[in-house]
Amino acid sequence: MSIETNTPERLELELAIPRFILWFVMLPVLPITLIGLANLIGGEILTALVLLVGLNGAFLAGYIALSERTRLRLDAGSGLVSIIRTSRLGTRQRDYPLEALDSAELDRSHTSREDRSTSKVVLVFRNTRPATRVPLSRWGVSGDGPGQVANDINAWLRRHFGGEQTAPASQPSS
Template sequence: MSIETNTPDLLELELGIPRFILWFVMLPVLPITLIGLANLIGGEFLTALVLLVGLNGAFIAGYIALSERTRLRLDAGTGLASITRTSRLGTRRRDYPLEALDSAELDRSHTAREDRSTSKVVLVFRDTRPATRVTLSRWSVSGDGPALVANDINAWLRRHFGDEATAPGRHLSD
């Protein structure tokens, strides 16, 4: 999670799993491929098929799922809140009216141990009833990263909208 630009007219941030973690996900692919090829050469077709297609397929599917990066752009000049999701399968972009963006909140989930929770950032748009809630990432993380991102978004909204942020119907919650 990193903030690219934070000016009074533009907030750009990117959320994604660090690249070095993605490399660790792909690390087992090479040895599994070599073992699978050795089994194929040795005549163990079914074992080679399980290794080459099954296990490598699972690692590659995990890599594709985890490689998704989300870019949020709050642009006062265009009046748009743009969410661009980029993965190995392509790019998707959704634009929302910036004036409809009410706040950024945390969606918390608790694990079996109550002292550990994970969270992800959710944008709340007030132009629909019930409010439209857009999750910025598909995964939840522990730590204070999501809270810091939500606080940065809410602080930018307060600066941008000024006194409107305290007007009825406009609730900015951290």
């Protein structure tokens, strides 16, 4: 996570898995490709196809899924919440009204061991019943990163909406 802009008018942040993790995902591709080519040269067509197409395809699909970056923009000027997802397959953008954004929450999922859990940040919009929940990423992570993202979003919302609600509505009389 990195905060690009944090002003009273705009909060812009980006969520992405660190690049070195993506390189570790792709690390097995070279040996599998070499073994697959050796099997192809040796006449083992079926084994070569499984290695070259099957396993390398699975690693490539994992890389594409994990390489998705999400940019969140809360813009008071335009009154929009923009979620821009960029992956190797293209860019998608969804816009929501800022006044409908209630908060950011954590969606926790527990693994088989109860002491370990992963979290992902979910935006909660109150303009529908039941409330619309939009996850910022498809993957969850452990640690305090998602909690910090949710806290940053909620703090910006409190500053933005709190400042408007507490502003004096009347002018002093003369």
